[in-house]
Amino acid sequence: MTHSLNNVTVLGAGVLGGQIAWHSAFKGKQVVVFDLFEEALERCKMAHRQYAAIYQADLGASVDMISETQSRLTYTSKLGEAVSAADLVIEAVPEIPETKTAVYEQMAPLLPAHTLVATNSSTLLPAQFATATGRPEKYCALHFANMIWSMNLAEVMAHASTAEATLREVVRFAIEIGMVPIPIQKEQNGYVLNTWLVPLLSATQSLITNGVSTPEYIDRTYLIANRGCASGPCGLMDIIGMKTCYDVMNYWGNEKQDAQLLSNAAYIKKHFVDKGKLGLQTGEGYYSYPNPAYQQPGFLDVPGLDAVDELVALVCPKALAAAS
Template structure:
């Protein structure tokens, strides 16, 4: 059993909120920190949604839900947030400079024994190890969106991570019901996002360049037996994260198409208030996106042929 009983989440966004709720559901005492009270309010609202999901999908009782709420604390005071933490999980935006500032801010505030992990989905722990002030107690611990169902945790060390740190982090992951995915070498994108970034960028390229639509891309993907397509997944990740990742790697790789894909997301979704599933709209309208409709993968009636043919001809 790990020595981790008190966990602090730095960042109350989609994944930060999910990790906080799930860790509390599994018996950990959790403090959720964010810079703005509005963000914490949104997180509390999301936790009400998760309560319903856990009751319906995981069989959580009213007592379980009440106990989970009771283990959660929210604050905009970062010193207060980390004061009693055994583990601090950073889940702020996927922007290297932002993460570095946060790690430097907490470095002198942490108890000596506290472990630190980044929930980064693409960035390397070695990028931030020095900023934490405790590189031997730092590693990456990346969770999947929809943590109650996508219950995996990618664990990545850097050159100075202590074995004892990795032992406790792996034990913690198992204690909260995660399947550990050991990333054996530092790799941008880890395991999951190495293939999902490629998939998402390829899918968005088809839309950015006017070759297909989100719905038809997802149809082609789901016909292989997958329950959800790339755009359904992106909606659940949220548009800001998708934009940040594509914009960052587009610049790093000097990839004009990836940069154009990020810009498409900004102009067509973010700027129009379509931030993804939690906001009620992204590529799809939620909570009943089109890809969940019974007829989404149905063969169309032959009367639709003229409409389909019109899509194949120059406009």
């Protein structure tokens, strides 16, 4: 029999894990956020305070609604405590197969018999981890998009042993928290969303890594060609988080022996991850937040004639020296 999944545990207090936790609590679920690292939990709490302001401004949430959301959230670094009463566990740990497998194997003996498990993996398949969960029939993928409060989709993907009852409850849960369920009819790395998003971001990073263009001009190109979009691909990388971008490009670069992807991953690690510049989460990535350049008036305007020398210098670096 289908029943509501009211007690939710989110494994991983990163960017999207934090969003899933906050939004589920906002929609009335009791939510436990788990992360091994207290520092990550503190960052998640800080993000939740930011989401409170966003939900008030963008969704019209009242002070009481925010207070009730906060009351439904708890945070812990103890895995057994995190999952002891869970109806649904949503795994949102780093996009590293070994890390996910280790978490599942550690969690498996701690779960109540009825608990369902879903992965929010960006590009990996549920079949890769089904055995490690210890309950393959109760396991599937449930993938969310960043900025969950406005990008309200949830991609649902099964593996060969997923029970129909599991999918029924997971789809119902997605609808209960205001998501549009997107059925994925066969296992596909990247679902629908990341099947086109990952190549876009990889191509974008290649343009930067190889010195073809700058983040601002890449985003201007995208936003002019796609009028009405809220951000370009470099802005999206900041929203997704540089650590996730690095993990995805590094994994698939090694998996495919793709030198360009590995070079892109190395660039992100050197310029961002190693410096603690993780994007929107830390206030700096390709842009500085809370007021990134791509949101400023005039970002897409035709420039004045006083910009000619600067623009020519980017095309032909010798031109600026010659003009001075």
